[in-house]
Amino acid sequence: MEQRGRGDVPPRPAAHRRRRADPAPVRDDAQIRRRGLRALLPGVPVRDLGRQVGPRIPRRGAVRDRGRGVSPALPASLVLVGAGKMGGAMLDGWLAAGLEPARVTVIDPGLPPEAAEAWAARGVRLDPAGAGEPDAVVLAVKPQGLDAAAGAVAPLAGPGTLVVSVLAGKTIADLKGRLPRARAVVRAMPNLPASIGRGATGAVASPEVSADQRRTADALLSANGLVEWVVDEGLIDAVTAVSGSGPAYVFLLAETLAEAGVAAGLPPETAARLARQTVAGAGELLGRSAAEAAELRRNVTSPGGTTAAALGVLMAGDGLAPLMREAVAAAQRRARELAG
Numbered sequence: 062m063e064q065r066g067r068g069d070v071p072p073r074p075a076a077h078r079r080r081r082a083d084p085a086p087v088r089d090d091a092q093i094r095r096r097g098l099r100a101l102l103p104g105v106p107v108r109d110l111g112r113q114v115g116p117r118i119p120r121r122g123a124v125r126d127r128g129r130g131v132s133p134a135l136p137a138s139l140v141l142v143g144a145g146k147m148g149g150a151m152l153d154g155w156l157a158a159g160l161e162p163a164r165v166t167v168i169d170p171g172l173p174p175e176a177a178e179a180w181a182a183r184g185v186r187l188d189p190a191g192a193g194e195p196d197a198v199v200l201a202v203k204p205q206g207l208d209a210a211a212g213a214v215a216p217l218a219g220p221g222t223l224v225v226s227v228l229a230g231k232t233i234a235d236l237k238g239r240l241p242r243a244r245a246v247v248r249a250m251p252n253l254p255a256s257i258g259r260g261a262t263g264a265v266a267s268p269e270v271s272a273d274q275r276r277t278a279d280a281l282l283s284a285n286g287l288v289e290w291v292v293d294e295g296l297i298d299a300v301t302a303v304s305g306s307g308p309a310y311v312f313l314l315a316e317t318l319a320e321a322g323v324a325a326g327l328p329p330e331t332a333a334r335l336a337r338q339t340v341a342g343a344g345e346l347l348g349r350s351a352a353e354a355a356e357l358r359r360n361v362t363s364p365g366g367t368t369a370a371a372l373g374v375l376m377a378g379d380g381l382a383p384l385m386r387e388a389v390a391a392a393q394r395r396a397r398e399l400a401g
């Protein structure tokens with residue numbers, strides 16, 4: 062298959078209009094790539110898109126946002142209950158956001174010794190004795206582990222403690238039922254990209270959550286990406302159906318695009334690599350651009366061209382939109398059933 066080298070990126074159409082007296086510009090590869098993208102996506106800021114090369118997933122413990130100021134809203138004392146995939150990723154995000162490790166106590170009896178050692182080496186406390194009644198308790202055990210965890214958490218969560226839960230399907234009433242002294246509860250639904258600081262979290266606060274506590278919850282949740290607050294707890298099922306389950310829909314898109322590529326004659330490995338990078342690259346472009354998804358789509362769709370032909374199928378009356386509505390509604394129904 063023909064591969065285009067960096068030098069094959071077409072020049073910006075307006076380049077010939079440069080005044081003759083201008084000094085010859087010195088351009089690096091990234092600048093050349095950015096120019097090609099500007100030609101493709103007029104009016105869309107494409108800052109540093111030329112640096113989108115290679116894997117961007119930070120290693121655990123990497124500082125994700127150097128230079129980001131420490132949020133004054135981060136709590137003075139925090140207990141994290143459950144430091145598995147989601148709890149561990151959140152803790153990583155808080156430390157990267159500047160939360161002092163000594164302010165955090167982790168309660169997780171199942172923590173593998175190497176993980177416990179690694180957190181302790183970073184200055185995180187692992188002994189709940191002396192944790193007192195912290196400013197915030199974050200619950201990140203499996204939903205079915207809530208009852209078992211509640212025994213240890215209930216004495217810590219007092220009337221002045223902010224409780225933040227990411228437990229799928231556990232309502233604010235469920236949480237208050239297990240933590241009888243707690244008043245201020247935030248129920249949040251993060252998603253998998255939170256593990257690389259690119260999450261999308263929906264959150265709802267109980268009426269007792271003060272303005273300061275809400276800022277604290279926002280600072281804790283936004284250390285791992287975007288946070289959207291909803292006012293009605295019932296909407297958390299919709300959040301679950303859109304962003305909670307959403308990464309799986311995008312992974313399916315990559316799978317089915319690869320399958321379609323094979324059907325079109327590409328070798329399976331080539332189709333898989335092209336589909337994967339297309340989904341990852343388009344997602345990155347969408348994430349870095351100020352433009353709406355529809356505008357980006359229109360910018361790459363020439364009338365009568367190949368993309369328009371494909372979109373004619375995907376955007377037909379029985380195309381992707383009704384299917385996506387049905388899929389999201391099914392996830393929302395299931396979230397309601399699971400929450401009881």
Ligand SMILES: NC(=O)c1ccc[n+]([C@@H]2O[C@H](COP(=O)([O-])OP(=O)(O)OC[C@H]3O[C@@H](n4cnc5c(N)ncnc54)[C@H](OP(=O)(O)O)[C@@H]3O)[C@@H](O)[C@H]2O)c1
Pocket residue numbers: 142143144145146147148168169170171172201202203204206209210211227228229250251252253305
């Ligand atoms: N992962 C995601 O993408 C995602 C997305 C949205 C929401 N969530 C929510 O996040 C929560 C955690 O999910 P996860 O994927 O991070 O699960 P996980 O990797 O299994 O982490 C849960 C951790 O809690 C520990 N734990 C169990 N019982 C405990 C107790 N009584 N006290 C303290 N710690 C205890 C577990 O230890 P053991 O392994 O020894 O049991 C484990 O380390 C779930 O409620 C889930 O609904 C996760």
